Amino acid sequence: MTTTNETQGLNFLQEVVEEDRRTGKHGGRVHTRFPPEPNGYLHIGHAKSIVLNFGLAQQYGGKCNLRLDDTNPLTEDTDYVESIQRDVRWLGFDWDDRRFFASDYFDRLYAFAEQLISQGQAYVCSLSPEEISQYRGNFTTPGKDSPYRTRTVEENLDLFRRMxxxxxxxxxxxxxxxxxxxxxxxxxRDPPIYRIRHAHHHRTGDKWCIYPLYDFAHCLSDAIEGITHSVCTLEFENRRVLYDWIVDALIKGDRPYQYEFARLNLTYAVMSKRKLLQLVQEKRVSGWDDPRMLTISGLRRRGYTPASLRDFAKRIGVSKSDSLIDMGVLELSIRDDLNETAPRAMAVLRPLKVVLENYPEGQTEELETANHPKREDMGTRKVPFMRELYIEADDFQEVPEKGFFRLAPGKEVRLRSAYFIKCEKVIKDAAGNITELRCTYDPATRGGDSPDGRKVKGTLHWVPGNAPVAQVRLFDRLFSVEQPDKDETKDFKEFLNPNSLETLSGARVEPMLADAKPGDRFQFERLGYFCADAVDSKPGAPVFNRTVTLKDSWVKEQKK
Known part of the structure; x- marks a missing residue:
């Protein structure tokens, strides 16, 4: 028996399971399912549901099925099926031999429908869909009987079979x-449970021209699979009575029960597959895996890790009431993960050439630097140092503003794991643009420390003059307002952020990054966390996506 102390800190679904196990409901079994419709790619909201359903099963030694709810052949596709399976596995979960489709049960669901008709609990209605909606009324207008409601069982079976x-x-x-x-x-009010739809199905082909609706197929699929806890989002709360009515009318013995939790609402995002599909179809993004999209495939391509998404789901918890989660919580999860796991590297996004006038021409030395400041197990690497280098253009000011501690004429700074350097001269082109800095280095400060104890306030990252060129994509939030679909009088696409992507084609990276494998993640020192693009990055021609900045500067930048 579970004590009060043991249940403290549990979410309400865990409390339900604990109580069911205490009372012996379902024979102590815990069997959940994740039931996406294959009509689009999964997004961060689905990740929360995946973690919840598979997590509950794992916690209580139960099982979790993957079931593809393929009851609408007009919108479903095998590409979506494959992407769903790929995303669930990538998040770290597996359904073993329990991958099912609603279409697996079409024969049994049809038989259930005939059983309802035979029990006098279903009838064939010949009203048009518009008329059915009018007859059903709404919360303020009462419904009225269809003129076809009194058809006999024999008439209904005949018509249904002809359908x-x-x-x-x-x-x-x-x-x-x-x-x-x-x-x-x-x-x-007499909800539709089967409709005529002459459409080719991605699995059953042209065998069927009638298809069950979600309310009918879903609960009976749960019952067929022996599901105990059917967990869904709050928009289905008012449909629970229909779930129970259908199951009670057709299923004897142990049966599933539905429980609802609050869906994920995230700032600066839309959580509707229909709206995400619009962005893809209208080419507002490059595809379902565009790194600005909060699809699981987009987040993966951007550099998010399975652990970070699982951590995010844990941070936001499970609630019965809707709330708006700040995008910063998701970004905090990936920062915390990559801070521990991502090796450090140096890259210069907007290069400014530096020539060390007192460094021997033609000489190159290998400087050792740690791959992670707190993890000796990640080892060290060698970075070539030479007379010509590149630093960030932003790290130099000809007339330094107050509080600027980086490089300026006559000022000295430290180069990471290298030497102190001092700016002696600024070279400009005919238009007055700075093209090069002439500096000197102090050979006594190798490794970045001064033997005479003098201090410098600025430490800069750098790359050698022969550093490979890379393309770097700086991604930002796809929308410019917190709730882009809140204003029903405006199209949510009006709030797309025009600055959500900046592409830098002339970045320079330290040599070892030239051969980064697609999906490799790094912290570019002082710049943020980056990932080699899974689609476009090639050995010798790397493309890096910014996963997230080192700090959450969005609010500060918006105020500017």
């Missing part, structure tokens, strides 16, 4: 559950 045989066009007839047209909950 299955393909005798009727789309929309001609609909199978509806016969519940209560006077119910205060419109969901129970």
């Amino acid at each position: 299955k045989a393909g005798e009727f066009p789309d929309g001609k007839h609909t199978l509806r559950a016969k519940i209560d047209m006077t119910s205060s909950n419109p969901v129970l």
